[in-house]
Amino acid sequence: MDIKALEKEKNEGIDTLPSEERRKFLKMGLTVTGVFLGGTVLSLTSAQKALCVNTVSVIPAAGQYPYNKHYGMIMRQNNCIDCEKCLDACRATNHVPTGHDAWRTTIQERLTTVEGIEKREFRPILCNHCNRPPCVRVCPTKATYKDPETGIVVMDYKKCIGCKTCMAACPYNARYFNHDRYAIDKCNFCLDTRLAEGEKETACAAACPANVRVFGDIKDPSTEIYRLLHEPDNKIWVIRPECGALPNVFYMNA
Amino acid sequence: MATNALTNLFNQTEDPSLATPRMNRFTFFFLIIVILGLGCGVASFIFGHEKMYNYTRDVPWGLLISTYAFWAITSTGLCIYAAISHIFGGTKMAVVSNRMVWMSIICILGAFATIGVEIASPHRMLIYNILSPNPASNIWWMGTLYGLAVGCMIVEFFGIVTGLARIAVILGTIGAIAEVLANSCLGGVFATLPARPYWYGGQLPIYFLTAAFLSGAAAIVLINHLAYKIRGHKMPQSVKDAIKSAGKAMTLVLILYSVATFWRLIMYFVGGSELGRIAADALISGPLAINFWLLEVCIGLIIPLVLILRSRLKNTGMLATAGLLILIGQFVARYNLIAGGLLVPGTLGWDNAPTYFDYVPSFFEFAVVIGSLSLVCFGFLLGERVFGKTFTQKEHH
Numbered sequence A: 001m002d003i004k005a006l007e008k009e010k011n012e013g014i015d016t017l018p019s020e021e022r023r024k025f026l027k028m029g030l031t032v033t034g035v036f037l038g039g040t041v042l043s044l045t046s047a048q049k050a051l052c053v054n055t056v057s058v059i060p061a062a063g064q065y066p067y068n069k070h071y072g073m074i075m076r077q078n079n080c081i082d083c084e085k086c087l088d089a090c091r092a093t094n095h096v097p098t099g100h101d102a103w104r105t106t107i108q109e110r111l112t113t114v115e116g117i118e119k120r121e122f123r124p125i126l127c128n129h130c131n132r133p134p135c136v137r138v139c140p141t142k143a144t145y146k147d148p149e150t151g152i153v154v155m156d157y158k159k160c161i162g163c164k165t166c167m168a169a170c171p172y173n174a175r176y177f178n179h180d181r182y183a184i185d186k187c188n189f190c191l192d193t194r195l196a197e198g199e200k201e202t203a204c205a206a207a208c209p210a211n212v213r214v215f216g217d218i219k220d221p222s223t224e225i226y227r228l229l230h231e232p233d234n235k236i237w238v239i240r241p242e243c244g245a246l247p248n249v250f251y252m253n254a
Numbered sequence B: 001m002a003t004n005a006l007t008n009l010f011n012q013t014e015d016p017s018l019a020t021p022r023m024n025r026f027t028f029f030f031l032i033i034v035i036l037g038l039g040c041g042v043a044s045f046i047f048g049h050e051k052m053y054n055y056t057r058d059v060p061w062g063l064l065i066s067t068y069a070f071w072a073i074t075s076t077g078l079c080i081y082a083a084i085s086h087i088f089g090g091t092k093m094a095v096v097s098n099r100m101v102w103m104s105i106i107c108i109l110g111a112f113a114t115i116g117v118e119i120a121s122p123h124r125m126l127i128y129n130i131l132s133p134n135p136a137s138n139i140w141w142m143g144t145l146y147g148l149a150v151g152c153m154i155v156e157f158f159g160i161v162t163g164l165a166r167i168a169v170i171l172g173t174i175g176a177i178a179e180v181l182a183n184s185c186l187g188g189v190f191a192t193l194p195a196r197p198y199w200y201g202g203q204l205p206i207y208f209l210t211a212a213f214l215s216g217a218a219a220i221v222l223i224n225h226l227a228y229k230i231r232g233h234k235m236p237q238s239v240k241d242a243i244k245s246a247g248k249a250m251t252l253v254l255i256l257y258s259v260a261t262f263w264r265l266i267m268y269f270v271g272g273s274e275l276g277r278i279a280a281d282a283l284i285s286g287p288l289a290i291n292f293w294l295l296e297v298c299i300g301l302i303i304p305l306v307l308i309l310r311s312r313l314k315n316t317g318m319l320a321t322a323g324l325l326i327l328i329g330q331f332v333a334r335y336n337l338i339a340g341g342l343l344v345p346g347t348l349g350w351d352n353a354p355t356y357f358d359y360v361p362s363f364f365e366f367a368v369v370i371g372s373l374s375l376v377c378f379g380f381l382l383g384e385r386v387f388g389k390t391f392t393q394k395e396h397h
């Protein structure tokens, strides 16, 4: 399979591609790194690097991850029972204030009808630690930036002028104004509160009784998240791919 | 010595005919409103922005940002027309260009005052805009360029007052270029956010620049009319011609702007993003419909056009009314544009999210807006009183 030649092909869009073919395509060789999504191949590496390969359909080659660790999360969405243990764990671990719509992660819900039966569907959301984060691009003072070690999008509170542009720019409503700090705040994958202490998981992932949230280094083939992402039979999606933020939080049904 | 020189200077520039108790009362009145209105904004630093303004996680911007955009855009317009007449001369507007420079400075100060109390920590901005600049950020460029522009215009105005024409022209040119670039970055702030399909796209910066030409021309017509109203003098023919010339520009841009507004909205209904369409619907039949149809379209575009046609560009009173209505329409248009982009939930369909978020500006937000308006009125009266002769010196030649 000549991947280079394939990259040059015109994107046919999702409507024309049967899922049978999609699977075949994935099995053909994308076990390496890519995630096929909605007719586009989504980069798992930084936009900056990925752009060097091909600006239209980015297929990152192994070894092109710009961060030592490249943290991400995958949600086994249909396992979520809305127990909200993750939310409590996050609030307690990261001192998220109550009130003023402050949250770092939340559970969204909606009613769907599956085979004539009404069903409640839950979807956990949090900062996607985007590879091409709109929040980081718009920040005038670099108060929010991508941690060069881990790819986690973090805040430097003292530099935040409170212009709220990042809130308007984030496609995922992941940012809130922290009135205690008088600066914007957001999920940082528990970088300071757990990962720095040597923990391997975020508070929300550790607290989840239904094993919905799988956190880890998507660059490391020995991690569960890596396995889930590259399992050819798994249908993986992200939220609002059309915004081009290249999120690192993925969704699948278990 | 210095005080003497200053007194001499002011003796040459001031207009004693405006040193009346009535004028003083008006000037003082506006000053009080500035203190009260902007005081509400300053109080937000003490009591917390969250307690004074109705911003939320879902709707992080609102009336204050749109007011800022309105003043900034008007300032750009005034500055461009002034620079064109200073550099190229020959336009009839040149006789009132000194007044335009002054009002451009005043409008940008109105913008700064509004955004200064809108952002949560302006003191951090002063430090980290310099120590930790992000060249990829439109906000950074916008702030820096507007800062540069106002600096240039203040020196330019000093040059005008002291008769240093060369300095005035050079700095006026740099200032105008900075204003245009800043205006374009202001459009870019919104245009480069894919998360907000109602804003996203290359048209918006041009739209903002068109708005600058429209608001600028409308302001020139209105301000010059008022300058003679407050004096009770008959307007010299040269100023009438200047107003006519600005009126022509205003008419032309009014048509261009209306065309742009029409296509901008139609676009969302022929395909593209659902979120963009829902936002456009907010203006057409949703929560912003009255704002849009009554204030932005009828009062801001159609009635002014009718007035301009009826005035045949000769009746300055009618033209000035058209200018005032255009400015009201433009003010509301800025609000509609910003609210339109923010009222639509990005994760529509989840969480039983409403089709539109609720946002009604708070009392204090309105107070800041009134404060900024009074600041501009105060600046206008002060300018006419202190620099009246500078403004009118070319008018009688």
Ligand code: SF4
Pocket: A126, A127, A128, A129, A130, A133, A134, A135, A136, A153, A169, A170, A171, A172, A173, A174, A175, A186, A245
């Ligand atoms: S999800 Fe939002 S806050 Fe998180 S990195 Fe992306 S744009 Fe920034």
Ligand code: SF4
Pocket: A135, A138, A139, A140, A141, A142, A143, A144, A159, A160, A161, A162, A163, A164, A165, A166, A167, A184
């Ligand atoms: S609110 Fe703070 S973090 Fe967000 S863009 Fe402005 S300065 Fe940056």
